[in-house]
Amino acid sequence: MSSETGLPVGWEIRHSQSKGLPYYFHPQTKESRWEPPSGTDSEKLKLYMGMHHSTQAIRPDGNGQQEGKIRAAHLLVKHRDSRRPSSWREAQITRSKEEAMSIIRGHESRIRSGATSLGDLATSESDCSSARKKGDLGFFGRGDMQKEFEDASFALKPGEVSHVVETASGLHLIERLV
Numbered sequence: 001m002s003s004e005t006g007l008p009v010g011w012e013i014r015h016s017q018s019k020g021l022p023y024y025f026h027p028q029t030k031e032s033r034w035e036p037p038s039g040t041d042s043e044k045l046k047l048y049m050g051m052h053h054s055t056q057a058i059r060p061d062g063n064g065q066q067e068g069k070i071r072a073a074h075l076l077v078k079h080r081d082s083r084r085p086s087s088w089r090e091a092q093i094t095r096s097k098e099e100a101m102s103i104i105r106g107h108e109s110r111i112r113s114g115a116t117s118l119g120d121l122a123t124s125e126s127d128c129s130s131a132r133k134k135g136d137l138g139f140f141g142r143g144d145m146q147k148e149f150e151d152a153s154f155a156l157k158p159g160e161v162s163h164v165v166e167t168a169s170g171l172h173l174i175e176r177l178v
């Protein structure tokens with residue numbers, strides 16, 4: 001049985017500020033997920049999303065970039081103390097922060113050696129749902145992301161990769177794209 005959104009009864013569509021993406025939330029069970037739950041009428045959902053979730057109006061400046069915004073990709077390694085210790089890779093993440101640190105430092109060395117790129121590594125190794133987009137978060141401005149993440153991103157020049165950045169979500173490597 002689906003409502004006007006096409007989602008099973010009890011599910012709602014929310015908008016994640018940090019990621020600029022819609023996600024699916026069940027207020028009673030507090031479940032949140034990036035993919036529509038099973039039983040969704042996907043045709044109805046597509047119609048609903050087309051009407052209600054157009055991308056926010058953008059005001060590109062001369063070089064097509066939105067005022068004061070940057071674009072970055074990231075690789076997230078979560079640990080058991082992450083605010084949400086779960087991801088598409090692992091339903092329950094139990095590694096310690098120290099283990100996560102040695103993992104992400106290994107990723108950092110491989111990227112800096114030129115053996116691989118952050119985007120390619122993020123695709124298989126990132127605990128963020130943006131892994132499916134090579135870690136690309138699109139454009140964001142100040143106030144959109146967790147403060148530590150924002151400050152590290154804005155301190156980078158385009159093409160630069162950060163050292164390990166810690167947020168409540170976990171440990172990140174960030175590459176500023178634009």
Ligand SMILES: O=C(O)CN(Cc1ccccc1)C(=O)c1nc(-c2ccccc2)[nH]c1C(=O)O
Nearest residue numbers: 016023032083084127128129130145149168169
């Ligand atoms: O921090 C939380 O309480 C939960 N989150 C954010 C989140 C928000 C809405 C839906 C699912 C996940 C994450 O843990 C998370 N944060 C990020 C993140 C953090 C900083 C910059 C970009 C993405 N990705 C994720 C993810 O699961 O995919």
